[in-house]
Amino acid sequence: MAGALPMLLGAFAACAAVALMTRGAGGAAHGLHRAALAGVLALGAWILFDGLVLHGLAADPDLEQLARGQIAGRMIARLWPVWAALALTFAVSLWYRRRLGLYGKLFDSPIGMIGFALVMFWVFTALFADLIATHDAIAQISGMRNAPPGTALPDSGARGAFFLLGGDSQARDVFSRMVMGARDVLAIAPAATTFAFMVGITLGLPAGYYGGRLDAVLTFVANLVLAFPVILLFYLLVTPDIVATGLPMWMAAVLFLFPVIFLCVLWNSRFANEPGRRNLLVGVTLVAGLWIYSGLAFNADPLGLWGMSPNMLNVFVAVVFVNAPTVFRITRGLTLDLRSRDYVAAGQTRGERPVYLMLWEILPNARGPLIVDFCLRIGYTTILLGTLGFFGLGVSPESPDWGSTINQGRQLLTVHPHIAIAPAAALMSLVLGLNLLADGLREESLRD
């Protein structure tokens, strides 16, 4: 019980800190930025630890128990590769930011920087998850059911032999599961969003550019998908029954073809005058694309490097399918707006082909809103994956992904809050980071 109030206070403090910091936007001295950033991160970390650990005080006296500060210290130490990578990224980016285009401008916006830091924190955590995790994410250790944070393992005093954030209801390490869960989430959400964008852009550009019957048909189909209640769609698509019918595989076969088509058309339209370069690029895209395609869609990669379990493929396809129509609508709207611009008209009089105009004139000018939406959509997809976990759909058993761990932990929230709160805090901070990043990007791209 005691854990909840400081957590709430902490959350409000974090909001206030963000608000205060962003006030200094005009000043824009990096030193200030970095100091403030470090402050916020430290505060965030403190909130996380404090909330999680306070209720651990009522622990079983027989077990060796880490104090609050020790847990925080050990977690920070375990996360060292993340800190190092973050520091390196920020140092390099700040140094070269004038040469880095929109990405560099991000570092002029404190909001964007905080968002970027939060997102990169989880990206690096996912990358270095093997180094960070203290235990196997699915190993169960007898005696550690629902253990409070900082509990030592029953029979050792060795290094890493603590459940830093406690044990879950099946005696697995919450900290390691949270870290490994980042990998699961960050493997699906951005990739699914990227695919949705490929599909949405490939269809949205011609729909907006040509209009007419093509537009009418595509818009109707997009609205059809959008009119589907998302959860009903998931219930119908993300079940083992459907896997057996092969439907997700065929949907994947169609959806996953779009990136390959998109890239081939992209190269072809750009380098139509330089056949050598075009053939090389298109060839490389085709070979690599179809190789990956065969692995992902049909699980038939000859080299066995690319592959997705049927369950995962199912979830992936469903998420792409739900997101693509919205991207389509945005792209179509932007194209409608941009096709009447002077530079498009100039291109038309120059005799450029429509494909070139769409991909190399309209698309680059629409990138600002698209990038912003991309960030927001990754966040939305992350939430959507959690929703799937909430309804117990498409979840691989024992998977440490945040949605299903939140769902498992929520039932015991009043007695063992650490189980649900660790993944919930992780999910919220990632989505928050993506939202802030999108805001920063929007702000900076508007200044262009």
Next chain:
Amino acid sequence: MRTITEHQPAPHPAALRYAAEYRDGRLGRREFLTRATALGMGAGAACGLIGVSARGALAQDHGAGTHGGTLRIQMDLKAMKEPRRFDWSELANFCRGWLEYLVEYNRDGTLRGMLLEDWEASDDASTYTLHLRRGVRWNNGDPFIAEDVAHNFALWCDESVAGNSMATRMTPLIDPATGRLRAGAVEILDDHTLQLHLATPSVAIIADISDYPAAVVHRSFNGGDPVENPLGTGPFLPEHYDTGLRGALVRNAGHDWWGSDAGAYLDRIEFVDLGTDPSSWLAAAEGGEIDMLYQTTGDFIDLFDAIGMSRSETVTAATLAVRFNQDSPPFDARDVRRAIQMAVDNGVVLELGYDDRGAPGENHHVAPLHPEYADIGPPRHDPEAAREMLASAGHGDTVFELISLDDSWQSASCDAVAAQMRDAGMRVERAILPGATFWNDWMAFPFSATEWNMRPLGVQVLALAYRTDGAWNETAFSNAEFDALLAEANSLADVDARRAVMARLQEILRDEGVLIQPYWRAVFRHFRPHVRNAGIHPTFEMHLYKYWLES
């Protein structure tokens, strides 16, 4: 012999073991009494075994109740069907308001006549004489007579009705040629006496007619929703039944119920379906919207304790069978099955999968609770030997897939089994399937876990699940010696004689590595402290007429 209730004068061997555990402090008094009485011991005798006064220990379950009040119960309300097709105890529990049973299986493991005054079996368990209770009336005024009972047997024996689960229990009375009640199998001697003539001996028939699909309906009943035309002998009447939402029973003031001098205390019983998520039940209990739960499981037992509800507990012969299908390689090899069995410590599965709430199982699916249980000692646990055995069987690198239902304790238990197999160097993957998908193929999965509810007698489960032609034989186990011994056991009305045969049956099951049977579940129920006589029943029956409220 008079009855088949297996009520033993000498203490059951398991009861003596529990008494020893009680003296060592490993078992609480309450728990001991629940277990000992569930073994069929009288409460007084059980108390005597550990030297405490019966009066204090059992005060709660005795004493006449007070009349009046409304009880609100959380329970799933599934789509209603006719009684013989019941596939969930919940359906029967609602109908228990007005439909009664010939025989009632009690919390203490005894069988008590309800609509039967009593019954007799021949020594070879092939002829039963049933004596009906006199003075029982249907709530439309008709008297309850032998013709009613004969009509019920005819309904139960009709194999052509899809999902008629009584038919699988009534095999000795069914004519295999027609799939209906065999002519002459039920003989009406007079208005209150019938005789059953079994084609093959069965000691289980009385226990079978106490099971929840055996609710007794009127002689005019011929299928359909019992709620629409609530013609029964019981003291309540349904007010409404909204599937998935709520239902209510009210006391039938116009009906003279045969047992009214000691029962049917409540004025009104309301049922609420709050879905399958126990946290919703907890929230409803905290908000004071329900008085009693159907069942509490896992970590929620402590949570309901913490909000001040009373707990009732009983050990059952309900279990989880982590079984191999011997038709699917590599589980056709006995060594593979034995190796996996040896890799798993049942005690650890009980701890991690079921929070230590129960007793460890012995991999043969006969429970200490069953009267004919033979103690053949705990199974062997040896991960090292298991690894070697598996390797020498040529499956050291085989990846096994363990399938379970998406139910929290079942999947947790399977996760624990999988984790232990990994500890022994085996390669395991887990798959969790939603209910509908799981039950589509539950008998055919190569390696999966199935929940088994308890049956009063050990032979009942063995006949259903492990006999070559067992209706629910999910292991594809087929062993001539086993089948012969089981038939022998089924014809031995004397428990001690049967126990000797059971010992051999249990050994065969275990040596053949048929299943990992990690534990016997204890089951729990919580209710508010003013609810009386509502302790959980091992097969989840709700004897509504016994419940009362303290004002």
Next chain:
Amino acid sequence: MPGFVIRRLGTMLLTALCLTFIVFALTNMQPRLETLAKTQGSARMSDAEVQSWLAREGFDRPMLERYGEWLGVVPGWTREQADGTLRGRCIDRAGDAAAGTRCGVLQGYWGSSTRFNAEVGAVIGARLGATGMLMLWVVIVMVPSALAIGVLAGMREGSRTDRSLSTVSIVSTATPEYVSGVIFIALFASSTFGLSPLLREWGLMEANTLFLGNARSAMDRITFWNFTLPVMTIAMYGMGYIARMTRASMAEVMTQQYIRTARLKGASFPAVVLRHALRNALIAPFTVIMLQFPWLLNGVVIVEVLFSYPGFGWALVEGASNNDIELLLACSVVAVIVVLATQLISDIGYAWLNPRIRVG
């Protein structure tokens, strides 16, 4: 204008047709029918029993034909049973006289729900009513507060108020319902955790918990105590988005020439905001709010399941997890109507609020 509306209604009809057909196809796949047979018949039926069950219930005929029956363009099936009685889609409903007639959506019959053992029309009606009440309260709470936050934040862009309010709205959009709902229940509806034990200790409260963590009782009577948490959970998540849109729109309006002119003419700041800026700043959020409705449906599903409140979303999940075909078809029709009707209203309303746009 009428032509526009008629065209839209035509699209709606076509969408509903396509959508229901897809749902029909997906719910009638063989494995799902087997699942249905097992939930309806008996969980442990054999394959032969499943087949005979499907035949008896009329599921063994071509899918298109059955879809036609559901629509009411093909006469309902009839079949003589083993015991000589006649059974069929229309007979089950209206008796033997109905043999050979059509009974489908066109005749006003939405089928019968296998999960709830009742006619779909009645089930959906009752559940939609319950969701209507929930949505009503969500809108009452969410829209004014979101607009207030947005207007206050956008009034003076870059101010401290703006920054803190914007942060609050970002945080609220980053908190999905399945997280906030659970945290609300733990904090406000647990007798052992969070606020309730404190309040009881301080003698401020007699009841066990402050709010009810289960909204089932709201089915009969909605009270402040049983409805606050579900309403807050949905409102929280939706609020942030509307507030941010309002803020952006307000901020843009505040930089317009006419606002500056009004300021120069000496009007006070509150007067300028109320009289000139507000109306124009609310046009954009209006469409956002309307388009938000279908999206709220998602949150409604989660919240209704979480609080076991038997509304439309709850029925949808119950239907979906039990493969209740006709209930799901009706649910998708409702979803299409909600989505497309809100689009229509938002387009018309946008034109009405903004004289420069003409619907056509």
